[in-house]
Amino acid sequence: MKDFTLPVRVYYEDTDAGGIVYYVNYLKFMERARTEWLRVLGFDQSLLPVIFVVRDVQVNYQSPARLDDQLNVQVQLYSQRGARMVFLQQIERDSTVLCQAKVEVACVDRESLRPCRLPETLLQRLPKLDADAE
Template sequence: MSERQLQPTVTGFTADGTHVLRARVYYEDTDAGGVVYHANYLRFAERGRTEYLRDIGVFQSELADAEGVYFVVRRSEIDFRLPARLDDALEIRTVIAGIKGASFLVEQTIAKAETDEYLVKVDSTIACLDRKGRPVRVPKSVKSKLDRQDGAVS
């Protein structure tokens, strides 16, 4: 099966605890040459983190309503290796690399589907804030779910 025939938007966990989100590169993601615009890799990474959280039972809108806690990107480091192009099937692979008091570390790679070599690597620190924008501890309800994943480190 060619990469252009792979199903987009499929999520799940691998045996080693890595979360995988499949996505397709659309025209809106690219520049005039059909190459993914560099800032759009942050959008792919955000989708991967969001689907990871949903798949472990953490819904950000419910968390905000119930506990007044929000996740924000505090820091991201991006390593661009190779470009993605229009119509490429991608896999956004997400692993929780560590949990601290008021934040957690996320390692992500974006690769062409069913390949091992990544195109882009994104390492982010996700901070937890209250309604007033002050740092708060990662809620126990979230931490326990993050801890259950094989890739999580306390």
Template structure:
């Protein structure tokens, strides 16, 4: 699977006093897209921790806010892997707003580095082969 897209509706609770999506909530939307992608591949975060003793943690990100999302907008959050390392993944993510006539307006872009770590010591560890093969 090359790219995963998660539809999200903006709720009132997602917005700030100015009526636009609060900046940190874009990161939550992106996290949900990455988590749901793993879920569609058959990997639940809690089971990865219990059965393989690993978790994925965000090690860095770069984000550009281009246009604001607002209450009740229909958004699409995309996630695709840009780079696979021994113990890390770099995701390219975008947030789009649904427009009229099947158009989409780009709101946010990000590069998110995620590292596979051992639950025992929280040090980086090799991404399990079974996960790596499905992501490539």
């Protein structure tokens, strides 16, 4: 499933009073993984003329993560077109899937915050996609 995997350790700050990862923190882990995925492609988001904003998220929580768990956060580019990219993301502990998501990200101009096409330099480095995706 993955194009990129980011290892993440669960810290106390990530958990609720019961020692379980608070649901929104899975989205934070996914955001970090997408940021590191871009970094591996050679892009520092602070230097791009665009920013990426989450437009839509569909999440399926399957099993909880707990304090001190070592997780793997996976990123797979599912589709890209015009001003958007769709990612499939998965969080695992060992080989157990804890959470899956489909995340749509829109590309906007850093100054105007208006939608704009993905930069050509980024498009050139994106992994090749299945013609059947979306």
